Amino acid sequence: MRDAEVARSRAEAVQVRAVARFAALSEESRGVAAEVALTLATTEHRAQRMVAMAQALTSRLPATLAALDTGTIDAYKASKIVDATNPLSDEQAAAVDAAMVGRLDGRNPSSIRRAAxxxxxxxDPDGHAERGRKRRLERSVQLVHQDDAMSTLIADLPAETATAIYGRVDRIAKTLRGGGETRTLEQLRADVFAELCLGHRTAETRTEVFVHVAATTLAGADDHPAELSGHGPVPAWLARHLATRPDSVLRKVVTDPVTGTVLDLGRSRYRPPAALAEWVKVRDRECRMPGCHRPSHASDIDHTDDWARGGKTSAANLTGLCRRHHRLKVVPGWHFRQDDTGTLHVRTPTGTHHQSRPEPLHSAPPF
Incomplete structure (x- = not known):
């Protein structure tokens, strides 16, 4: 399978160069997408995307194109870097392109997008902050009617609001399982969401959402991007705003500005088991299965070495895994191991090896 994937990626790189060359040689740019669409029997919208991506890869993102050449990534993964760097200048895009070298192999499209x-x-911290401000002005709710007496409700919301809403719906839905309940978890989430929107459900305890922010950023000494668990980077101004709001559902997690390690959880815990579980969830931020981004505070705390087989209940032997990947541990052929550095090693039934380690909130400053 892997050989076939590499061959496909290399063929996509050839096509990228061909499309870019065709666009460069065309005397009238307005007809390029139309001719590409006719040649490849695709839509003009897709052809426009192909042309724009080919031009970006060949002119602004040489390292990403090289990764496509070698089969390290495919065109879809490359598009995640193209989209992320779209608002940047050529110089800034080149810097992101160079920074992504070594961060691509073995990552799924979602992980590559988040890294980019x-x-x-x-x-581009200033541009990132300004784009965040503008996007919040575009918040909206849309109703799209579908077939078979169903409709889709789309809410375009600030990340912290959407994360808190989903967390609350998910937590309530999980409490309703069992006791003869026949609805699936997805059905329960949908029903709980509708009940909350229509006011048919009484108030529930607020759901916490974690935002990781450097101590220096919180104090206003710098503008390092913060990290919203399950979402990704958020601007420093937003992190400071959320951390100081008295009605906020977010928990600020203050980190060391040099190492990125946790300094403060925002409040004290006195029961050791609860404190240890909270520490692991804050450290991991997300499910530790490579490529999974479910927030750790909505995941299980797992003994990497099973407790029943002598595994210790310690930070060095505990990891946050979402319920789906927690259950994967008992499937024959799957093996999980955590080494002394905190890296989680996962071996699949076919013998392939994958690993994950919580990324630092920010890079150490140069000295």
Whole structure:
């Protein structure tokens, strides 16, 4: 399978160069997408995307194109870097392109997008902050009627608001399982969401959402991007705003500005088991399964080495895994191991090896 994927990626790189060359040689740019669409029997909208991506890869993102050449990534993964760097200048895009070298192999499209956005926030913090302000002005709710007496409700909301809403719906839905309940978790989430919107459900305890922010950023000494668990980078101004609002559902997690390690959880816990569980969730931020971004505060705390087999209940042996990947541990052929550095190693039934380690909130400053 992997050989076939590499071959497909290399063929996509050839096509990218061909499309870029055709666009460069065309005397009238307005007809390029139309001719590409006719040649490849695709829509003009898709052809426009192909032309724009080919031009970006060949002129602004040489390292990403090289990764496509070698089969490290495919065109869809490359598009995540193209989209993330779209608002940047050529110089800034080149810096993100260089920073992504070594961060691509073995990552799924969602992980690559988040890594690219994180680099954009570091390289262009002012632009990232301003784009965040503008996007919040575009919040909206849309109703799209579908077939078979169903409709889709789309809410375009600030990340912290949407994260808190989903967390609350998910938590309530999970409490309703069992006791003869026949609805699936997805059905329960949909029903709980509708009940909350229509006022048919009484108030529930607020759901906490974690935002990781450097101590220096919180104090206003710098503008390092913060990290919203399950979402990714958010501008420093937003992190400071959320951390100081008295009605906020977010928990601020203050980190060391040099190492990115946790300094403060925002309040004290006195029961050791609860404190340890909270520490692990804050450290991991998300499910530790490579490529999974479910927030750790909505995940299980797992003994990497099973407790029943002598595994210790310690930070070095505990990881946050979402319920789906927690259950994967008991499937024959899957093996999980955590080494002394905190890296989680996952071996699949076919013998392939994958690993994950919580990324630092920000890079250490140069000295």
């Amino acid at each position: 956005v994180r680099q954009v926030a570091v390289i």
